[in-house]
Amino acid sequence: MTIGYAPGKVILFGEHAVVYGRPAIAVPVTQVQAQAEVEDAEKGQGITIVARDLGQTYKLNEAPPDDALRAIVVSTLRRIKVGLEHDLTITISSSIPVARGLGSGAAVSTAIVRALVGHFDKWLDSRAISDLVFETEKIHHGTPSGIDNTVIAFQKPVYFVRGERMEIFWVQHPFLLAIADTGVQSPTKVAVEDVRRGWEEDPVKYEGLFDDIGTIADMGRRAIEQGDIEAMGRLMDENQRLLRLLKVSSPELEGLIGAARQGGALGAKLSGAGRGGNMIALVTRETCSQVSMMLRLAGAKDVIVTEVS
């Protein structure tokens, strides 16, 4: 049996604007992960997909073409030049909550690619894995920027500009993030489509907001590279103000963001598509437990603390 793993992710700066060509910054979150196991099945069984968390088991050749799991299996096998006639069982499980901004779809796909590549003794570099996963991201998200598959495949902090640049950058001083879950599922596709509608109705306003968010992402990178944690916190707050104007925040997110600030976080914002899902708060070793407690009291369904380094 071969096992492939992939972490979750959070976006520190620049979500939504990144779909429109502005820079964004994302980091992997290793406390949550997706896992795919590949094992040989009995002859004549074909390829079976077991999505353990969803309680679903199905044959690859019976799944519809827009099934994201089927799509990543087929494209990976094609990429590594392995025929579809093999008898395999692919079992998927994940501790990354679905549709909460933590990249669960991209992580599951990445874990599958890694497990299949390992099972057939092949090799693909992070770029090739990211490119394969990007194709299935289109099934999940419609018009993904590509940041989720990139940060998850490379497993490093990334500075990303859609279709142009991907840079792994230097974190001067490791820092702590508290990641809190509103418990509200929010499919990325829906939030991205709503922002697109807003942009179509008022392109001048939205382009201005995207520019401001892009500037924050650039300043955020500099602050991280210089280890200026106060500046990072201020930029997170400013990014959140702009995300509110894009109408992707929600009462649940605002409740958690307010609680984090009250608990002493240096900055806080939604992360990912918004509307629900997770928020992130910049904390220190001193404020970490107080902020986590405040987040739970304010209704967070889960709080993860992760170190970014």
Ligand code: MEV
């Ligand atoms: C999703 O993690 C981030 C968004 O910017 C969408 C995307 O970049 O594809 C909302």
